[in-house]
Amino acid sequence: MNLLHRWWERSGWHYRRSLASRVAVLTTLTLGLSVAFMAATAFVTMRMQILSSLDQSLLDRATKAASHPALEEITRLEVPGWVLGAADVRVVFIDIQGEVLTADLGPRVQLGGPEAEVVRGEAAQSVRTITAEGGVRYRVAAVPAGEDVALVLMQPLAETDRTLRKLSTVLLLFSAGGVVVASLGGWAVARNGLRPVRRLTRSVEQIARTQDLRPLPVEGDDEIARLAAAFNQMLTALSASRDRERRLIADAGHELRTPLTSLRTNIDLLAQAGDGLPAEAHAEVMDDVRAQLEELSTLVGDLMELARDEELPHSxxxxxxxxxxxxxxxxxxxxxxxxxFDVDLESWTVRGESSALERAVTNLLDNAVKWSPDEGTVTVRLREGVLTVDDEGPGIDEADLPHVFDRFYRADTSRTMPGSGLGLAIVQQAAERHAGAVRADRAPGGGARLVMWVPGIGTSASSRTPASGATGVSERS
Incomplete structure (x- = not known):
C-alpha cells in the first residue's frame, strides 16, 4: 500500500482528475488489490491443501503396499497395477543400483536423488513432483520396501491441475466482479459523500458572483460542517472589513469636504479680487489657505495610517x-x-514597531496639549507598561467617553478646534496591533486622562487586567 501511495503521489495524474473520480479510482485500486491478494491467498491455500491430501494418500498407499512382499514378485511377472486395483497410479520398484522395475506403461520417468536416499535408508520417505517425457507431470512418493529396495507410487497430476485451473478461473472471475462492484461502489460513495462539498462549492460561487456575504447554512458536525463554519468565519471577517472600509470612505469623504470647500472658497475669492484685494485681507486669506492645506495634509496622513490594517511586520x-x-x-x-510637562518614566521593554508606538504616544501628547490651558501642565507617567497622560483641560463628558477612540468622532466642544478626529483612533490601532489596550477617563484634577498599555516581553494581554485607576487601563467592551 505504501508503494501504491508513493506512485499515486509522484505520478501527478490524480491532480488532473476531479475529486470524485480520484476517490473512486483510489477506492477501486485499494479494493482491487485487496481482492487480488485474498484470491491469491485462497488459491495458494487450496493448492497446498490439495497437494497435502494427495501426498498423504500416496504415502499411506505406498506404506501399505510395501508391507506385502508379494507385490514385488507380481511386478516382476509384469502384472500391471490396474489389475491389482491401482489404476490411478504407476507402481515402480527401484534398487540400490538404480535399476527400475515396473509393469505399468507410460511416459518415461527419470527418478533420482530423493528416491535413492530412501533406498539407502538415508530418508524415511520422499514426496516430490517430476515431469516425464511429453510434459506429463507426476506426484511421486517413495517409501522403503525391504533391504536396498524402495517402492515408488507415481500419480498423474492432470486431474489435480484441472481442478486447480477451474479454481483459478472461478477466483479470477469473482475477483474481476469484485473489482467492478468496488468501482461502482467507490463512484457511488464518492458522489454521495461529496454532495455536501458540491453544495458548499455552489454556495461559495454564488457569493463570489453576488458579493452577498450572508453566512452559509451549517448542517451536522462533520468535516464538511466544520469547513462551512470556517467559511462563515471568513465571511464574517470579510463583511466586517468591508463595513470598515465603507465607513472609512464615507467618513473620509465627509471630513475632506470641509477643508476642500474652504480652499475652493478662498481660491475663488483670490481669483475674483485679483490685485484689488487689500494686502491685509490677502495675507489673511493666504494664512487661511495654508492652514487648510496643513489640515488637509494631516487628514490624508492619518487616513493612510489607519489604512494599515495588517499585522505587525516581521522586522x-x-x-x-x-x-x-x-x-x-x-x-x-x-x-x-x-x-x-511633568514626566516620570519607568523603563519597560516591549517588542514592537518603534515608529507606530512613537506616533501613538505623540498623538496622546498632542491631544493633551490641545486641551490644556496656557501655562498648564501635562502629566506623563509610565509604570509597568501603562502610559498615563493627564491634561488640565475641561475633561471629557460621560456621554463622550465610549466614543473618544472612534474614527472621526468629534465631541460638541471640539468641533471648532483643529484636528482630523483620527489621532486617538490611530492610538487605539497601534495599541491593539501590539496586543495592548487604551482607555479614556477623567483625571483627578478634572481634566482628561488617556491611558495606553502595551505588554512587555514575556507578558500577554490576558495576563494583566489593569483597573481604571491612576495608572490603570482596561480594554473597552
Whole structure:
C-alpha cells in the first residue's frame, strides 16, 4: 500500500482528475488489490491443501503396499497395477543400483536423488513432483520396501491441475466482479459523500458572483460542517472589513469636504479680487489657505495610517517604551511653548514597531496639549507598561467617553478646534496591533486622562487586567 501511495503521489495524474473520480479510482485500486491478494491467498491455500491430501494418500498407499512382499514378485511377472486395483497410479520398484522395475506403461520417468536416499535408508520417505517425457507431470512418493529396495507410487497430476485451473478461473472471475462492484461502489460513495462539498462549492460561487456575504447554512458536525463554519468565519471577517472600509470612505469623504470647500472658497475669492484685494485681507486669506492645506495634509496622513490594517511586520524589534515616550516628548516640546510637562518614566521593554508606538504616544501628547490651558501642565507617567497622560483641560463628558477612540468622532466642544478626529483612533490601532489596550477617563484634577498599555516581553494581554485607576487601563467592551 505504501508503494501504491508513493506512485499515486509522484505520478501527478490524480491532480488532473476531479475529486470524485480520484476517490473512486483510489477506492477501486485499494479494493482491487485487496481482492487480488485474498484470491491469491485462497488459491495458494487450496493448492497446498490439495497437494497435502494427495501426498498423504500416496504415502499411506505406498506404506501399505510395501508391507506385502508379494507385490514385488507380481511386478516382476509384469502384472500391471490396474489389475491389482491401482489404476490411478504407476507402481515402480527401484534398487540400490538404480535399476527400475515396473509393469505399468507410460511416459518415461527419470527418478533420482530423493528416491535413492530412501533406498539407502538415508530418508524415511520422499514426496516430490517430476515431469516425464511429453510434459506429463507426476506426484511421486517413495517409501522403503525391504533391504536396498524402495517402492515408488507415481500419480498423474492432470486431474489435480484441472481442478486447480477451474479454481483459478472461478477466483479470477469473482475477483474481476469484485473489482467492478468496488468501482461502482467507490463512484457511488464518492458522489454521495461529496454532495455536501458540491453544495458548499455552489454556495461559495454564488457569493463570489453576488458579493452577498450572508453566512452559509451549517448542517451536522462533520468535516464538511466544520469547513462551512470556517467559511462563515471568513465571511464574517470579510463583511466586517468591508463595513470598515465603507465607513472609512464615507467618513473620509465627509471630513475632506470641509477643508476642500474652504480652499475652493478662498481660491475663488483670490481669483475674483485679483490685485484689488487689500494686502491685509490677502495675507489673511493666504494664512487661511495654508492652514487648510496643513489640515488637509494631516487628514490624508492619518487616513493612510489607519489604512494599515495588517499585522505587525516581521522586522519588529525589542525596544524600551520609555525611550519611545522621550522621543515623542521631544517632538511635542519643539512645537509647544505655553504648556509644561511633568514626566516620570519607568523603563519597560516591549517588542514592537518603534515608529507606530512613537506616533501613538505623540498623538496622546498632542491631544493633551490641545486641551490644556496656557501655562498648564501635562502629566506623563509610565509604570509597568501603562502610559498615563493627564491634561488640565475641561475633561471629557460621560456621554463622550465610549466614543473618544472612534474614527472621526468629534465631541460638541471640539468641533471648532483643529484636528482630523483620527489621532486617538490611530492610538487605539497601534495599541491593539501590539496586543495592548487604551482607555479614556477623567483625571483627578478634572481634566482628561488617556491611558495606553502595551505588554512587555514575556507578558500577554490576558495576563494583566489593569483597573481604571491612576495608572490603570482596561480594554473597552
Amino acid at each position: 519588529v524589534t525589542e525596544l524600551d517604551l520609555a525611550e519611545v515616550v522621550e522621543r515623542a516628548l521631544a517632538r511635542v516640546r519643539r512645537r509647544t511653548i505655553d504648556v509644561g
